[in-house]
Amino acid sequence: MFPLIQRCYFHAHFKLQTLPVPRLLLYGKNKTTCSSLGLHRLQRDVCLLSRSSSLNPASIHAAKLQAFHTSLPFFKKKTPKESETEDSGILQRSMKSLKDSPKPALYLSLAGLIPFVSVPLSMVIQGTYYPELAFAQITYGAVTASFLGGMRWGFALPENSPAKPDWLNLANSTILPLLAWQALLFKDITHGAIMLVMTLGIALHYDLSLLPTYPRWFKVLRVVGTVVMVLSLLATVALKSFSEQQLSNSRNKWQNTK
Template sequence: MFPLIQRCCFNTLFKLQQLPGASVLLRGRNRTACSSLALLRLQRHARPLSTSLSLKPASLYTAQLRPFHTSLPVSKKKTSAESEAQSQEGPGSLKDCPKPALYLSLGGLVPFVAVPLAMATQGTYCPELAFAQVAYAAATASFLGGMRWGFALPENSPAKPDWLNLANGTVPALLACQALLFKDVTQGALMLTVALGIALHYDISLLPTYPRWFKVLRVVGTVVMVSSLLATVALKSFLEGEQRDDRKIQQNIN
């Protein structure tokens, strides 16, 4: 804009200096005689000059340059609510889990899978191993219920430490204690299946602010634990039946 105005002023002065009337005025010769003639010539030459040197081209230049004006993008930090919303909307899988959480969770599933696998490999039912699996499942259900307390107690937590959240955290522990009181392993395993299912329902439905990868991990872990308990119950009924038949055969032989 400034170079355009400077060029226009320079052209105007240059043309005024070339005019004969302007030269007469500048030199100061015959001012009275040539004043009217100089004014007429100035008006004659200044009119087209003023029209040609109007500010219209400047407005055109600004109109052409206006679309190219862009403001710098302002970088804004993502709030915790936006990050939580994106974590919930994004697809979750076991690949998105942090390595410590993934490896520790998979390591915690080893005792569940090892008990029915060992009994199926040996072909005999071992009540000690079955009870150890039930006791470990009771401890796991109690841990999952206590995790709800740890989520609700912090001040900045979206879950309030009210009666509902804290009471739901104690339900899996109470069911686990009841499962240990049963003398039959089958009844205890079924009770623990209910406790693990309730804990999963709490973590997925009642606490939607958990990350998506954690919900996927909870579903996979619960499926493995319940399947292992039901596999132990099935092996108990099947292997105990075979052992009874073997005993009957041995008694008949003797």
């Protein structure tokens, strides 16, 4: 019985490869008809070949070496409209989570951003760079980063908290004050601001992905607050570089006139 099945399979496979391609394959509407015609021909050839003589062992070995053709799967690409819909959906959910946050947490977090925004805004309005205000902004940013680290420590202390008081939570909460302290040690405001930006980015990474999760509204609030703080620090650095450039240009002009 098994040799008969092998004989039928080999001849059927050979006939299937040598069958002429019908012209109907060129038309998309008649693919089903062509497939049914090829299936009837295959069944007829199998029945005729089942009555023939025994198959040569060399042919069986050649049939085993035949490679089977498999077409690659077709992956559907997202259209720009679908991606825009997904982005708008994420934005809407984020705004909804921000509105659902407790009012004291929302208002106090927004009020805590005022010292960051007021420093570069006042410099732009007056048209003058003040190193004292820039240092005050760096100091307030270091205090804020230390507060974010200490908040993690307090979150891990209660017995029913999902965050355990282990090395991961407690050690990562103490890293942020150390980085903030390092930002205050720089004599140059630019270096301190860059160090503080890195500290705020690490704190956001901790709160969003590394450590056990906070509520969704707090995550959205942390993202918004971090973006505002980073942009304010970068604006101060840009104003400092612009002021130094203007000062160097004025000195060059004064030396040339002299």
